[in-house]
Amino acid sequence: MQRDGSDDTRRGRPTAVTRADVARHVGTSTAVVSYVINNGPRPVAAETREKVLRAIAELGYRPNRLAQALRGQRSHVIGLVLPDISNPFYAELARVIEAVADARGYSLILCNTRQDSAREIAYIRALVDRRVDGVLLISGSTSHELQALAREMEVPAVLLDRSVNYSGDISLVATDNLTGGRIATEHLIGLGHRRVVALTGPARLGNSRARGYETAMREADLAPELHHSAEFDFESTYALAMTLLSEAPPTAIFAGNDIAALSVLRAAADLRIAMPGELAVVGYDNIKEAAFSIPRLTTMDHPIDTLGAVAVEVLLERMDAAADASAPMRLVTPRLVVRESCGAAR
Amino acid sequence: MQRDGSDDTRRGRPTAVTRADVARHVGTSTAVVSYVINNGPRPVAAETREKVLRAIAELGYRPNRLAQALRGQRSHVIGLVLPDISNPFYAELARVIEAVADARGYSLILCNTRQDSAREIAYIRALVDRRVDGVLLISGSTSHELQALAREMEVPAVLLDRSVNYSGDISLVATDNLTGGRIATEHLIGLGHRRVVALTGPARLGNSRARGYETAMREADLAPELHHSAEFDFESTYALAMTLLSEAPPTAIFAGNDIAALSVLRAAADLRIAMPGELAVVGYDNIKEAAFSIPRLTTMDHPIDTLGAVAVEVLLERMDAAADASAPMRLVTPRLVVRESCGAAR
DNA sequence: TTGAAAGCGCTACCAG
DNA sequence: CTGGTAGCGCTTTCAA
Numbered sequence: 001m002q003r004d005g006s007d008d009t010r011r012g013r014p015t016a017v018t019r020a021d022v023a024r025h026v027g028t029s030t031a032v033v034s035y036v037i038n039n040g041p042r043p044v045a046a047e048t049r050e051k052v053l054r055a056i057a058e059l060g061y062r063p064n065r066l067a068q069a070l071r072g073q074r075s076h077v078i079g080l081v082l083p084d085i086s087n088p089f090y091a092e093l094a095r096v097i098e099a100v101a102d103a104r105g106y107s108l109i110l111c112n113t114r115q116d117s118a119r120e121i122a123y124i125r126a127l128v129d130r131r132v133d134g135v136l137l138i139s140g141s142t143s144h145e146l147q148a149l150a151r152e153m154e155v156p157a158v159l160l161d162r163s164v165n166y167s168g169d170i171s172l173v174a175t176d177n178l179t180g181g182r183i184a185t186e187h188l189i190g191l192g193h194r195r196v197v198a199l200t201g202p203a204r205l206g207n208s209r210a211r212g213y214e215t216a217m218r219e220a221d222l223a224p225e226l227h228h229s230a231e232f233d234f235e236s237t238y239a240l241a242m243t244l245l246s247e248a249p250p251t252a253i254f255a256g257n258d259i260a261a262l263s264v265l266r267a268a269a270d271l272r273i274a275m276p277g278e279l280a281v282v283g284y285d286n287i288k289e290a291a292f293s294i295p296r297l298t299t300m301d302h303p304i305d306t307l308g309a310v311a312v313e314v315l316l317e318r319m320d321a322a323a324d325a326s327a328p329m330r331l332v333t334p335r336l337v338v339r340e341s342c343g344a345a346r
Numbered sequence: 347m348q349r350d351g352s353d354d355t356r357r358g359r360p361t362a363v364t365r366a367d368v369a370r371h372v373g374t375s376t377a378v379v380s381y382v383i384n385n386g387p388r389p390v391a392a393e394t395r396e397k398v399l400r401a402i403a404e405l406g407y408r409p410n411r412l413a414q415a416l417r418g419q420r421s422h423v424i425g426l427v428l429p430d431i432s433n434p435f436y437a438e439l440a441r442v443i444e445a446v447a448d449a450r451g452y453s454l455i456l457c458n459t460r461q462d463s464a465r466e467i468a469y470i471r472a473l474v475d476r477r478v479d480g481v482l483l484i485s486g487s488t489s490h491e492l493q494a495l496a497r498e499m500e501v502p503a504v505l506l507d508r509s510v511n512y513s514g515d516i517s518l519v520a521t522d523n524l525t526g527g528r529i530a531t532e533h534l535i536g537l538g539h540r541r542v543v544a545l546t547g548p549a550r551l552g553n554s555r556a557r558g559y560e561t562a563m564r565e566a567d568l569a570p571e572l573h574h575s576a577e578f579d580f581e582s583t584y585a586l587a588m589t590l591l592s593e594a595p596p597t598a599i600f601a602g603n604d605i606a607a608l609s610v611l612r613a614a615a616d617l618r619i620a621m622p623g624e625l626a627v628v629g630y631d632n633i634k635e636a637a638f639s640i641p642r643l644t645t646m647d648h649p650i651d652t653l654g655a656v657a658v659e660v661l662l663e664r665m666d667a668a669a670d671a672s673a674p675m676r677l678v679t680p681r682l683v684v685r686e687s688c689g690a691a692r
Numbered sequence: 693t694t695g696a697a698a699g700c701g702c703t704a705c706c707a708g
Numbered sequence: 709c710t711g712g713t714a715g716c717g718c719t720t721t722c723a724a
Contacts, residue, residue, distance in 0.1 A: 018717060029695045034719060041720070045693060065476045066416045067717035071700050075412065077476075080456070085444065086634070091437040098431065098458045107472065110426070110456040112444045126453065130411045130423075234638055266638045288432070292580055292612045294640040364701060375711045380703055387704070391709060413701035417716050 017059045025055045037063060069131060078315065079127035081111040081120060083140040087232075087259065088287040089304075090138065093161070096308035097136060104316060106133070115231070117141040117149075124152045134315045136160055137170070146170075156318040160311045161302075171318055171327040173311040175302040180334035181212020184254050184282045184300050187336055189220050191343065193252035193280060197225040199240060199264065200256035201232035209284060213254050225250075232256070234263055241267035251279060252342075258283040258290045261297055265341070276343035286337055295340035302334050363405045371401045383409060415477060424661065425473035427457040427466060429486040433578075433605065434633040435650075436484065439507070442654035443482060450662060452479070461577070463487040463495075470498045480661045482506055483516070492516075502664040506657045507648075517664055517673040519657040521648040526680035527558020530600050530628045530646050533682055535566050537689065539598035539626060543571040545586060545610065546602035547578035555630060559600050571596075578602070580609055587613035597625060598688070604629040604636045607643055611687070622689035632683055641686035648680050 023030040028048060035044045036052045044052070055061070069075035078101060082090045098108050109132065111123040120141060127135055135157040139146060146159075150170055158171045188196045198213045210226055217224040227244055229236040237260040244250075245267050255261035261283030268275050275281070275295055283290060286301035310330055318325070369376045374394060381390045382398045390398070401407070415421035426443060428436045444454050455478065457469040466487060473481055480502040485492060492505075496516055504517045534542045544559045556572055563570040573590055575582040583606035590596075591613050601607035607629030614621050621627070621641055629636060632647035656676055664671070 016717095020717080030718080031696080031720075032694065035694090038719080043693075048693085062471070062475050064416075064717050065472075066412060066421065067700090068719080070410075070412045070416050070702090070716090071718045071720090077455075084441070085431070086434065086437045086441045088432065088434060088437070091432045091434070094456070095430070095432045095458055098456055099460070102458075107476065108456045109423075110440070110444055110454045112441055112448075114445070125408070126411075129408050130453065234634055238638065262635070262638055265640065269640050288580055289608070289635055292584065292608055294611065294615050362701090366701080375713095376702080377704075377712080378710065381710090384703080389709070394710085410701050413716090414703080416700090416718090417702045417704090 016064070017061045019061070019063070021059055022052065022055050022061050025059060026051045028052065074133050075131045076105055077107045077109060077130065077132045078312075079109045079111060079123070079130075079132045079135040080138075081113060081123050081127075081135060082138040083113055083115045084233075085110065085112045088289060089257065089285040092287065092304050093138070093308050096305050097312055100309050100312040104312070113140060115140045117145045120145075120149060121152055124149060128152070128154050134158070134319045136311055136315060138162065156315060156321075158311050158315045158318070161307065169327045171314050172329040172331075173307065173314055174331060175307060175334045176331045177208035177334075178212040178215070180284065180300045180302075181209035181254070182216040183212075183334070183336050184209075184284065185213045185216035186220075187298070187338075188252040188254060188280060188282060188342065189216065189222065191252070191280060193250075194222060195225075195250040196222070196252035196254060197227060197244070197250045198254045198256065199227050199229065199237065199244065199260050201229060201260075203228040207256065209256055229260065232259060234259055238263035238267055242270070245271050245273060245279075249273065249279065253279065253281045255281060255283045258285045258287045258297060258299055261299065261341070262289065262293055265293055265295070265297070276341055280342040282336075282342060290337075291339070293341075298339045298342045299337055300334045301337045303332060306332055362410070363407050365407070365409070367405055368398065368401050368407050371405060372397045374398065420479050421477045422451055423453045423455060423476065423478045424658075425455045425457060425469070425476075425478045425481040426484075427459060427469050427473075427481060428484040429459055429461045430579075431456065431458045434635060435603065435631040438633065438650050439484070439654050442651050443658055446655050446658040450658070459486060461486045463491045466491075466495060467498055470495060474498070474500050480504070480665045482657055482661060484508065502661060502667075504657050504661045504664070507653065515673045517660050518675040518677075519653065519660055520677060521653060521680045522677045523554035523680075524558040524561070526630065526646045526648075527555035527600070528562045529558075529680070529682050530555075530630065531559045531562035532566075533628060533644070533684075534598040534600060534626060534688065535562065535568065537598070537626060539596075540568060541571075541596040542568070542598035542600060543573060543590070543596045544600045544602065545573050545575065545583065545590065545606050547575060547606075549574040553602065555602050575606065578605065580605055584609035584613055588616070591617050591619060591625075595619065595625065599625065599627045601627060601629045604631045604633045604643060604645055607645065607687070608635065608639055611639055611641070611643070622687055626688040628682075628688060636683075637685070639687075644685045644688045645683055646680045647683045649678060652678055 019030050019033050022033050033052055035042050036049050101108050113119045134155055138160045139162050158173055161174050198210055200210045214224040229240040241264045253264055261281050264281050268279050273279050283297045283299035286299045290297035290299050365376050365379050368379050379398055381388050382395050431437055447454050459465045482504050484506045485508050504519055507520050544556055546556045560570040575586040587610045599610055607627050610627050614625055619625050629643045629645035632645045636643035636645050
């Protein structure tokens with residue numbers, strides 16, 4: 001009888017063929033099968049290798065990744081922790097990260113924190129318990145909370161897209177939001193606007209974009225005026241835009257992200273404020289929708305592909321490096337995309 | 347010395363505390379520790395239990411989920427396979443699925459197939475090799491290709507949002523797209539439109555929405571007119587909308603999804619076609635953006651929350667059921683959301 | 693070049 | 709009620 005010691009009547013799953021079956025089939029040891037599969041760590045006679053490969057194909061053997069992970073040092077899984085997968089910017093980022101990870105043979109565990117820093121910690125614990133090889137973290141937390149996170153982080157990690165002032169041993173990959181905020185604001189100022197207000201996200205978040213805005217305003221001897229929405233979603237930003245535009249409409253708005261900018265477009269339409277005639281807006285992120293809105297949005301573009309790819313690369317690097325290696329940090333510069341929402345550039 | 351037999355100098359990860367450490371600390375066996383953690387399968391004296399719990403807290407012990415999964419029957423991971431996470435509809439679905447799964451103690455492995463059915467199969471293999479407990483599949487494949495998929499599928503699975511005519515043992519949870527397509531079209535016809543064309547996705551996809559459209563048209567003695575875009579994204583649908591609207595503009599368009607509908611809005615604006623005056627559009631999916639576009643989109647709403655939650659529930663049910671249990675199937679009915687893109691309802 | 697065997701951390705059975 | 713222990717499928721060392 002071929003069916004060996006499966007006295008255990010596991011019903012449900014079809015009884016999987018294991019490495020031992022292959023070994024028996026060939027008449028060799030399980031070790032050799034391992035060597036063949038992993039190309040090492042020891043050489044195998046060409047002939048034996050052939051036989052093993054044939055048996056693998058014949059029996060349809062596929063290694064149990066769980067067992068490999070338990071025994072070996074690598075699970076080939078990385079965790080992706082982000083604030084809100086339904087935000088197109090994060091979704092886009094997730095898309096490229098998943099693609100790069102897949103190309104490198106890694107699976108991705110998706111953790112959607114819903115902007116809750118307690119959940120961030122819980123997720124990171126769970127990921128560590130699952131022995132992920134690394135964590136990609138797009139945090140919604142303050143710098144302070146990040147310290148607590150770093151403490152839970154017992155695996156290599158890369159902090160993505162949040163240029164907080166953090167000096168732990170978590171690597172950082174981000175676009176330079178400070179410069180981005182400044183570029184956007186300078187564009188508006190350069191167009192002749194004097195009263196340009198910033199419509200940004202929850203105050204609790206450290207916000208480099210807003211600081212870039214403030215810098216630009218001060219340098220032009222203009223008074224910064226920051227408005228915070230409760231959340232960074234359509235509902236909140238639309239509500240804020242409505243009150244702002246109906247009470248004391250500025251001539252220009254710097255929106256902290258494109259969702260907010262799109263909300264401003266909507267609010268302006270509701271209030272019969274002509275755009276870009278009476279109101280100029282620049283957004284941030286250059287999500288897909290920004291190129292198809294009415295009017296099309298002028299916005300700051302992150303090279304999302306680069307950002308995601310670099311993040312994965314840096315993470316893989318760190319996973320291979322010694323634990324005490326220094327945490328690299330990469331900033332990539334955003335780029336202004338001029339479309340219609342500010343009127344024609346002069 | 348507290349630090350026991352870690353002669354193995356694993357650098358990198360901090361040496362994890364295991365169940366054996368806890369047992370030794372308490373002066374009991376590892377089995378008892380297991381019984382405490384899992385509340386079974388055998389009872390433990392209240393006093394012993396206390397001691398164990400204290401030791402666990404003291405040592406900061408946390409079970410290795412990998413080992414649990416290898417040994418036990420459950421990995422508490424489910425795979426989510428979908429065509430495009432950067433499509434807001436899928437992203438939204440992913441959001442609720444992740445939330446429900448998390449609440450039930452399951453992690454989610456994200457697999458983004460980029461509309462490639464070969465990749466679908468590869469992903470499913472990888473998921474099986476990782477011993478996921480189940481798979482949630484939002485397929486971009488034809489019914490035919492699904493047969494091949496089903497063959498790879500050695501774990502419980504639920505097919506989501508694709509009401510293909512498939513009678514395997516994969517459960518199905520979907521909105522009734524046939525009815526949805528009909529409702530949308532009837533709305534347009536009811537508004538007095540005679541030439542209403544459908545702008546839908548790639549022809550390769552079986553498309554119940556389009557069939558619903560055709561049904562409604564025929565019932566009203568109108569000639570159906572289907573246009574397929576190369577892909578179901580902004581670029582493709584916008585290109586199609588531009589040619590359609592500049593060559594032989596109909597008075598009404600049924601768009602196969604909201605991305606396409608948004609593209610139509612954009613194309614109409616570019617062509618100076620007044621909306622909803624000269625052109626009515628109804629979309630499908632009711633993505634967030636649909637409520638904030640200009641004009642706001644009339645569209646078919648799936649109850650995404652329900653859909654996602656039901657899908658997870660059904661999957662969990664199937665995971666607990668015997669392997670030969672029948673595959674349940676649930677259809678939920680979509681709902682027309684009337685906004686501005688068709689003009690005022692009469 | 694290969695076989696045998698230890699052991700990753702855990703669960704659950706056999707015996708007390 | 710609990711200790712001892714086999715074994716999940718795999719990798720890698722020790723010894724031939």
